[in-house]
Amino acid sequence: MSADIEPLPRRAWLAVALLWFVACLNYLDRLILITMRTSIKASITMTDAQFGLLTTVFLVTYGLLSPLGGFFADKVNRSRVIIFSLFAWSAVTWLTAHATSFPELLLYRSLMGISEACYFPAAAALLMDYHRNATRSLANGIHLSGVMVGSALGGLGGWIADQQDWTFVFEFFGIMGMLYSLVLLALLRDRPAEPARPGQTVAAPPRVRLGEALASLFSQRSFILALIFWGLLGVASWAIAGWLPTYLHEQFALTQGRAGLTALGYVYSSSLVGMVAGGLWADRWSLRAVRGRVWVGVIGCLVAVPGVLLLANMPVLGLVLTGMVIYGFARPFPDANMTPILAQIVDRRYLATGVGVINTFAVMAGGLTIYAGGALRDAHVNISNVFNFGAGVLVLCALLLWLINPRDHPANTPS
Template identity: 45%
Template structure:
């Protein structure tokens, strides 16, 4: 495929389709383990804190490398970083299916985190290069829907563990990912840049100078706070919701795993379509449209997260998960487009990588803390209620973000 072909509208959407598969594998592979709580704990004789540590170590390594992953994508090409990331984490997924001890699994989770950290900043930056104002939120949201499907089907880990053993899922999807990385090497293309850009723009090779420029933008600091809270809430949901539903509503392991991921992802998928389309169209007349869509989403959705944690009626909890998922879809369709309006586009992957770093480090620590609190007999419902209040406050803080008009006019 030559440069002219990769610069067509058709390829712009083909790119989203290719990366959708990667996004699916990204979240499916990392979240298989969360719905396999009981067999993994029994196999390695773990307590809940140790099981939580598996996700925490993944998130810590994922977070630490995220800024560097974004920096590599900004300076050495999105395609190289994406292909490398997919190949390595898929190989590690395969390895996880053969680990012989808890400590070996910890090492595998760390390596998986390091390799997956490079993907999201590079992929979202590549998508926003191919898609501008009229399609940016929708394209970003459609890509993020791959994460939702990965999360939703990751709940199948409970059924896989019940019928075939917990190792088989890691072995199968590890092989699939390794094969797909070869497909990406052949068909994925970096965005052909106009010749004039190379003469007028230079990319800094100094990571610390880039961070200095980012931290000088007040709106970026607001986004840092928002991402931290988002990371706390998201990862408490990813890691502990199957266990919460199993204990709170007396569900089986497989049913809890599917319920924890499936219903929320249904809402999220609707959210990225509605939130993406609304924000793209609204942006024609209001440069703050993407911010407002996110704020509206969580102003409605956060109280429903609180309701999910408070009710003892399963049907009401399901409805609450769907509504909260809708709000999360509004968010995921618009976060990267918002960042494109706040910071220099030359550093967009680095900036997103740093925000990812903050959210995953804080989120990872809270996953471990959630296990400790559960061991201390503190109900997960209380943890989710507090999370809902924090999410509402964080979304309202986005009112302080100032977008740069020239970013919109250039689109």
Template identity: 45%
Template sequence: MSPPSNAVRYAWFVVALLFPVALLNYLDRQMLATMKASMVGDIPTIANKADWGLVLGSFKWTYALLSPFAGYVADRLGRRYVIAASLFVWSAVTWWTGHVTTFNELLAARALMGISEAFYIPAALALISDYHPSSTRSRAVGVHQTGIYLGQILGGFAGYMADSPDHGWRWAFSTCGMIGVIYALPLLALLRNPERPAETIAEKADKVAHGGVVRGLLTNRNFLLLVLYFTLPAIAGWVVRDWMPEILREKFSLGQGKAGMSAILYVQLASIVGVVLGGSLADRWMRRSSRGRIYASAIGMTLFLPALFSVGNAGTLGIAIIGLIVFGIGWGFFDCNNMPILCQITRPELRATGYGIMNLVSISCGGFGDWAFGALRDRHVPLNMIFGTFAGIALLSVFVVLLIKPNEEKPAPKPAA
């Protein structure tokens, strides 16, 4: 039986409301990478690449450490308030980033942004999954993730804004911060938390048997496998996102604007194609097999292998861009199915917490990857060796995801009045 039309419309309305939030979430992050040269030139206390890696890592480490707590808060207090508050606070911090003058201030601003942004993604993806049934869940998450990719694309053009004598990197941060602060108010008014369906006797017994959050998640074999799968490819993903503008700028002697555009535009447009294809394939595959999302995600991961090899060994900008396009398609397949797979192996009231734990492990490793990449490049380790290692990790990830055994999914709840 199909859900009522009003419920379907509101389910997609939730995605539409969160789309610009996702865009701002990653625009605010990506601008830092593409405006690096201007910021380093304007803040002389940033001494070397390792210092810049520490700036990138400070965001990830605070984001990661707060993610499980943020997910727990969203599961207990409701997604709506957590989402709106997160947007408001991180946007205020974005505005402040445009006014920092020292390395330590920038480090503190990125750490505070990591704390505030940690509350958004687990709550947002859990809310979307609450409203969307199995038949549309991967596509709905994919549409939301498209907002993330568009935010990264706009962030890729921020290098041109940084080079502009009429604007500059400070104007970019201040403007984006003000937009987010203003949008948080109507977002709070329009979002609603879903009604939880009444639990059956069997569900209550299962909840008692599996205990609380720690026991319900950390003793779940399938969840631990998903955490590992979520983490391994993300290390390469963070390095591509944070360091690729600088890699292309140095390797091919590009300007800051063109390097940022080349590093971000193609991979994110390809990711949009990936979430459309990967989400549609996964939702269709689920009609025939409960492992449909797992198979679709594994296909995306196999695309990482040639992509990372070509990026690491590219002798021309064109070859590097082709590798980034293939990487983006694979990332889209991977990205739109992580929360839907989580929904198949955990109870609804544990999903935001579960995704927060996934973020904790994944982004902590991503922060270490950012720092390690900068340190390795300071020591002139060849790019092909670094990205070849990433390709080997991606191959391991394919085997990990295929070990996950999903459960059957239940219908989506109606919105609360």
């Protein structure tokens, strides 16, 4: 029976549902900080560049350790890596509420990067283990739609901080994550091994070594293109998302809470729809053409560009909101398809490591972009220029993605 029509394992969609909530918490915990800028700066003295550095140190730490997190997920039980990561970053979220100085905040954001580094490589690989070609992008897109919901809910941080105190936000969501890790401990499992056919000898799984994994990944031209593409996509994404609440607050005189809810709510609610739509469309297209997922990603990058130009250059709030919706809907198309594309071009034994490696470039590039944005703010550079730069990078991303040649890696094809 072909992989396209092979029945899915019993827990395939349960894994998607369980991980949806983890992805939601993952991005909520990392983004609530940027929506509470005013409240945090009123409590702990820092410059705009230092505030940007809080996000930068998280992203750089997270990025540096993502390949090791992915390798760890390839080498040991993926579901247990996910559970440990969730519990650890939730505990750090709770600790952040008790910071009293900028160095303490910086330390906790570093620990957040360390504790989150294992999650996405392990989760992406686990879903690709459970799902075959006909449902891979949809499963990945639904999982990542949790990111969109978590990102949108992150806007609640500024609103809650306006009503109570910024520390309450970190305490509440930290405790919630630690409790949910117990739910995963009871329900989340790795995909069971395929039963042996009559007369067939089941070989022991090969040992996974980091050097061999990296050598295999970087021997693929398409993987190198994916690496550069994902890094530049991180630059574009963080250049826009990292400063959108501040832009709305200053350009249209919105309060901190309303600016955060508007920025994250409009973009990420439309992204929720776009993530699932892009995954479903790509799954259907890929059944007819091996490059179907690539084309969906290219289209998403190009359609997002006019949305960015609208939000960056229009003086009317209604047009800016329209641009945010266009950008939010189209931008997730490549996200829904990146891991399924990687599953076509790399050895599946090293898939989590591959996800970790490309995440390194994306988050480190994004982190440097956030810090550069803060430095530019201190130099009184208009945020609109940062957004326009992001639009240009999206065009380059579309070209790089178009050059990727997806195919089934020989090691993934049964002999």
